[in-house]
Amino acid sequence: MAKLINGRELADNMQEQMRLDVDTLKKQEVYPGLVVFLVGDDPASKTYIKNKEIAAQKIGIQSKLENYPSDISEEKLLAEIEKYNSNPNYHGILVQLPLPDHIDEEKVLLAIDPKKDVDGFHPMNMGRLLLGNPQALPCTPYGIMKMFEAYDIDLAGKNAIVIGRSNIVGKPMAQLLLAKNTTVTMAHSHTQDLPTLAKQADVIVSAVGKGNFVTKDFVKEGAVVIDVGMNRDENGKRIGDVDFAEVEPIASFITPVPKGVGPMTITMLMQQTIEACKRQELN
Numbered sequence: 440m441a442k443l444i445n446g447r448e449l450a451d452n453m454q455e456q457m458r459l460d461v462d463t464l465k466k467q468e469v470y471p472g473l474v475v476f477l478v479g480d481d482p483a484s485k486t487y488i489k490n491k492e493i494a495a496q497k498i499g500i501q502s503k504l505e506n507y508p509s510d511i512s513e514e515k516l517l518a519e520i521e522k523y524n525s526n527p528n529y530h531g532i533l534v535q536l537p538l539p540d541h542i543d544e545e546k547v548l549l550a551i552d553p554k555k556d557v558d559g560f561h562p563m564n565m566g567r568l569l570l571g572n573p574q575a576l577p578c579t580p581y582g583i584m585k586m587f588e589a590y591d592i593d594l595a596g597k598n599a600i601v602i603g604r605s606n607i608v609g610k611p612m613a614q615l616l617l618a619k620n621t622t623v624t625m626a627h628s629h630t631q632d633l634p635t636l637a638k639q640a641d642v643i644v645s646a647v648g649k650g651n652f653v654t655k656d657f658v659k660e661g662a663v664v665i666d667v668g669m670n671r672d673e674n675g676k677r678i679g680d681v682d683f684a685e686v687e688p689i690a691s692f693i694t695p696v697p698k699g700v701g702p703m704t705i706t707m708l709m710q711q712t713i714e715a716c717k718r719q720e721l722n
């Protein structure tokens with residue numbers, strides 16, 4: 440039977456520490472601020488944003504939501520980002536993805552001042568990660584690394600498989616594992632015989648977006664299983680990528696969905712907002 444990696448509990452503990460850190464900053468009259476841009480009104484995005492606001496409030500970070508209509512022009516959105524790039528009250532800028540089709544995502548991410556990029560999605564920050572000298576990290580992979588640390592999961596020399604090659608999860612996840620001396624395999628939709636490949640892994644990170652995709656046939660006895668998936672089953676219940684009931688008895692550690700990776704993503708966003716604030720305000 441696997442040990443549950445309690446993301447909710449770890450997130451709460453880290454957020455409590457961060458609140459003390461922010462209290463100290465406030466005594467120096469430094470007030471960390473985060474602005475979140477939401478284009479349109481995708482209901483899933485709204486849930487995430489609500490959770491971000493709850494965390495910010497708990498920690499004492501000033502957070503502001505800028506909600507633009509889904510038909511906002513790219514030019515206008517870029518001008519809005521410029522406004523916050525030069526607003527000293529906001530140390531972090533997050534543009535909720537995905538964006539509508541008429542807006543060039545790359546252009547938008549490039550427009551955010553890299554020192555305010557608390558998502559770690561700017562090409563400068565992505566490049567620094569690849570080169571082994573990161574500043575801001577993508578929050579989901581960063582949160583997963585904190586889980587390994589908190590549960591004393593040793594990575595050096597282990598075989599890991601990352602399933603899914605997105606820019607925001609899979610690719611940076613592989614880089615962070617590599618930096619800890621893990622042997623990393625990246626699997627994706629063209630990978631052949633994925634179950635056999637996955638079954639050789641000591642660590643599985645699934646970021647696929649398909650419910651019950653990772654079955655017991657993917658999992659070696661004693662493997663660590665991290666579930667980044669956020670899906671709904673036929674009854675509308677939130678489920679991950681991993682068939683939890685089937686995999687949990689085989690794994691050594693497993694993350695639940697919800698209350699696993701999700702709360703850690705938000706926690707690392709807050710952490711990086713505080714770090715960005717310190718870099719901008721303290722010298």
Ligand SMILES: Nc1nc(=O)c2c([nH]1)NC[C@@H]1CN(c3ccc(C(=O)N[C@@H](CCC(=O)O)C(=O)O)cc3)C=[N+]21
Pocket residue numbers: 486487490533534535536537558578669677696697698699700701702704705
């Ligand atoms: N620029 C940008 N940065 C992001 O970090 C980003 C994004 N765009 N677009 C969407 C994804 C998704 N994402 C989640 C964050 C928290 C939960 C979360 O809090 N999940 C809770 C429960 C959610 C609920 O309330 O049901 C949990 O797993 O326990 C989920 C998903 C951030 N994303």
